[in-house]
Amino acid sequence: MMYKTREVKVGPYTLGTGHPVRVQSMCNTDTRNPQATAAQICALENAGCEINRVAVPDMQAALALGEIKKRIHSPLVADIHFDYKLALEAVKQGVDKVRINPGNIGAIANTKEVVKACLDHGVAIRIGVNAGSVKYLKSVAGQVDLSDDKWAEVMVQEALEQANILEQLNFKNVVVSLKSDDFARTLKANELFASQSDIPLHIGLTEAGSFLSGTVKSAIALGTLLQKGIGATIRVSLTEDPALQVRTAYEILKALHLRQYGPNLISCPTCGRTQVDVAGTVKELEKRIYSDKELLRLSTGLKIAVMGCAVNGPGEARDAAFGIAGGRGEGLYFEKGQTLFKLPQEKWVDFLIEKIREFGKQSHTEGK
Numbered sequence: 001m002m003y004k005t006r007e008v009k010v011g012p013y014t015l016g017t018g019h020p021v022r023v024q025s026m027c028n029t030d031t032r033n034p035q036a037t038a039a040q041i042c043a044l045e046n047a048g049c050e051i052n053r054v055a056v057p058d059m060q061a062a063l064a065l066g067e068i069k070k071r072i073h074s075p076l077v078a079d080i081h082f083d084y085k086l087a088l089e090a091v092k093q094g095v096d097k098v099r100i101n102p103g104n105i106g107a108i109a110n111t112k113e114v115v116k117a118c119l120d121h122g123v124a125i126r127i128g129v130n131a132g133s134v135k136y137l138k139s140v141a142g143q144v145d146l147s148d149d150k151w152a153e154v155m156v157q158e159a160l161e162q163a164n165i166l167e168q169l170n171f172k173n174v175v176v177s178l179k180s181d182d183f184a185r186t187l188k189a190n191e192l193f194a195s196q197s198d199i200p201l202h203i204g205l206t207e208a209g210s211f212l213s214g215t216v217k218s219a220i221a222l223g224t225l226l227q228k229g230i231g232a233t234i235r236v237s238l239t240e241d242p243a244l245q246v247r248t249a250y251e252i253l254k255a256l257h258l259r260q261y262g263p264n265l266i267s268c269p270t271c272g273r274t275q276v277d278v279a280g281t282v283k284e285l286e287k288r289i290y291s292d293k294e295l296l297r298l299s300t301g302l303k304i305a306v307m308g309c310a311v312n313g314p315g316e317a318r319d320a321a322f323g324i325a326g327g328r329g330e331g332l333y334f335e336k337g338q339t340l341f342k343l344p345q346e347k348w349v350d351f352l353i354e355k356i357r358e359f360g361k362q363s364h365t366e367g368k
Ligand code: SF4
Pocket: 268, 269, 270, 271, 272, 273, 274, 307, 308, 309, 310, 311, 312, 313
């Protein structure tokens, strides 16, 4: 089934079918401290984050949003629960999107005020349905054994009810998210919603967990949805540095050929033939690339190989632009599977960086 969504504007970005899947994250600083929060957002922007969300638990946090906005360069999202006055203040302070559920902010008059403010200022709204917060699911959790389909159905019903409130007020600049900590429920809920609505989806697992398990779960869930054309923007929620969440999101999009960000670095798992430090080389190379914006730009789209031995290395990595295959304390440098010369291990990383600059400049010139 082909899913097609409407277009939604968030700051300079258009979300929806036919537009790049945007990467977002959320700060873990105290929003009432605009300096610290803006500094974290700038670090996230450097890591490639395109949309940033902050929690707005009280009026002091809402009042800090303008100061944060002044110091950053990307769209800002205010995350608000229950208090519509915080949403009104956030809009006044210049945010680009508000995450708020219209069904949870009291009288319809409150929603009308928020919608009017968002319309007047070109601000988008995200309706966020997290399985753990849906009333019915909360009430039966641990007592009734619901199927994943039922979980999905209840979540979608909740999202559609919330979305209908905005529809009736003729507000269209809406994104919806349906998240749970479970892969199957998240998948089913998003698929079901996409089959019933043209509202673009912000996709992610919530409380995905630690770096390794959360990455695996997120990659499977988000990868499956994105492959089906579902998901206009993604967030990978890991109990980790938000910058690493951003990197993980890009790795998922890169693996699916949906976005390019940095190199496609391939390396072998090593085996009994290995006599060089493949893991150390790869780590160092990644560290250098991802901490340098220019290198990141030049390496984008380049396939680079670091292989443990010459027996299988250059052949298996034949379609890499260039790479190294290890020997005893040294390596063979190759381009497109053609071995060119030997290089001592201590020179590998610097040499590969030079090659990134050379190949990167070439491909960027050719691409012009
Ligand atoms: S490339 Fe060589 S060292 Fe690496 S896993 Fe394959 S055979 Fe082993």
